[in-house]
Amino acid sequence: MNDKHFDKIKNNDGFIAALDQSGGSTPKALAAYGVPETAYSNDDEMFKLVHDMRTRIITSPAFSSEKILGAILFEQTMDREIEGKYTGDYLADKGVVPFLKVDKGLAEKENGVQMMKPIHDLDETLRRANERHIFGTKMRSVIHEPNEEGIKAVVDQQFDIAKRIIEAGLVPIIEPEVDINSSDKEKCEDMLKEEILKHLNELSSDQLVMLKLTIPTKANLYKELIEHPNVVRVVALSGGYSRDEANEKLKENDGLIASFSRALASDLHADQSDAEFNQSLQKAVDSIHDASVNKK
Template sequence: MNQQQLEKVRDGKGFIAALDQSGGSTPKALLAYGVQEDAYSNKAEMFDLVHEMRTRIITSPSFNSDQILGAILFEQTMDREIEGKYTADYLAEKGIVPFLKVDKGLADEKDGVQLMKPMPELDDLLKRANERNIFGTKMRSNILEPNAQGIKEVVEQQFEVAHKILNAGLMPIIEPEVNVYSDNKEQSEEILRKEIEKHLDQLQDGQEVMLKLSIPTKANAYKPLIDHDKVVRVVALSGGYSRDEANEKLRENDGLIASFSRALAADLNVNQSDEEFDKKLKDAVDTIYDASVNKK
């Protein structure tokens, strides 16, 4: 594991950009960017267009290491190039730590949660991630109800996969998202925090993880996780909140930084001039950075 990148992620001021929309969410991401579905006729063309969008974001002067600690990539983005360099290498040269989304999407709902689908090709993907100089990974589950059994299974699955990622020499970001629109969200978060703590306490010496969580209903509800000696960093997803709303909620939580996707790219459009595009991106980066480092 790259120790310089580890120190940046652990101690740096800023946030992590989520650029990891994959198969199911790519059409929505392109549509939000102003690319209509009739602009492509197959998945290959669709992924070409989304790589153009991500390239435009990553190469923007506003996408800089002064404010952005890391970026989460989709598998195809990892295997593609930006200005003649593999994406992770391009990011690293900018001083931005590269992460990779490794999950294959969500299973059907059961016991109030959605577990991750099986990942039979994970070992091969982790090997390729190391070859592409990826620092860490991210994987998402979804919690819809405060079902103790379901949440227990979510956390067990997350840590089971995290151990494989650690054994491959990579840093896992564990993401058991609590749906921000679910009923009894605060109750789900309390169950989740306790389950995560159990597994953190079982990690061996030298083993550390990162967490990506929904911004809690009760401010600082995740402070025990942020302060845990087995946690490198806790980052927050925007979860469907507008950028202003997500930033406002984020400011209430000491030590919690952003890892936003939609809230980062919401104002970007394919038809903008480079000057206009960079200005919109800078506005987003500035406000998300401010919410990550300046607390109430």
């Protein structure tokens, strides 16, 4: 583990940028950026275009370590270069800690949840992540309903894989997202918190994790998780909320910082001039940082 990166993530003010759209979500991310599906004819061209988009974000002066602690990358982004350096090294040189999305997407809904698909190449991915100087990983499941069996299965799976990631010398971000449109969102969150606490309390003192959670309906619900000795940091996903709405909800939760994706890039467009692009990104960075640091 990189001690300098650990100290930054654990103790500094700021937020984590999520630049990890993959596979199925890439066309949506490009379309939102103003690049239609007619602009590419195969996956290679699509991933080249999304890397160009991410490169523009990462190289922008607005994307600085002053307010951004870390960035979560898609696997192909990790393996590509920015200005002659692997993306993780480029980020680290800017003072931004690199993370890697390691899940392979979501399984079909069962027992009110979507677990992760099997990650057959996890060991090889973690080996390459270490070669690329990645600090930590991220993996996502989704909870739709307050189903006890389903939520337990999601958290069991997350922690089982997290322990393998810890053994590889990386810090896992565990992300059991609660769907913001769930009719029983608050009940899901109560059940999720208790299940996570059970697992945290079973970890040894050197098994450290991060958590990425939906902003809770009940403010400060996750205070106990934030203060847990095995938790490096708890970050929040925007989950489909607009940036303004996500920021307002985030401000109500002490110690919770952002890890936004769509809410970060929602005003960025391929046709913007560099000045317009940088101004839009700076506005987003400033507002998300403010919500992560200045609490009500």
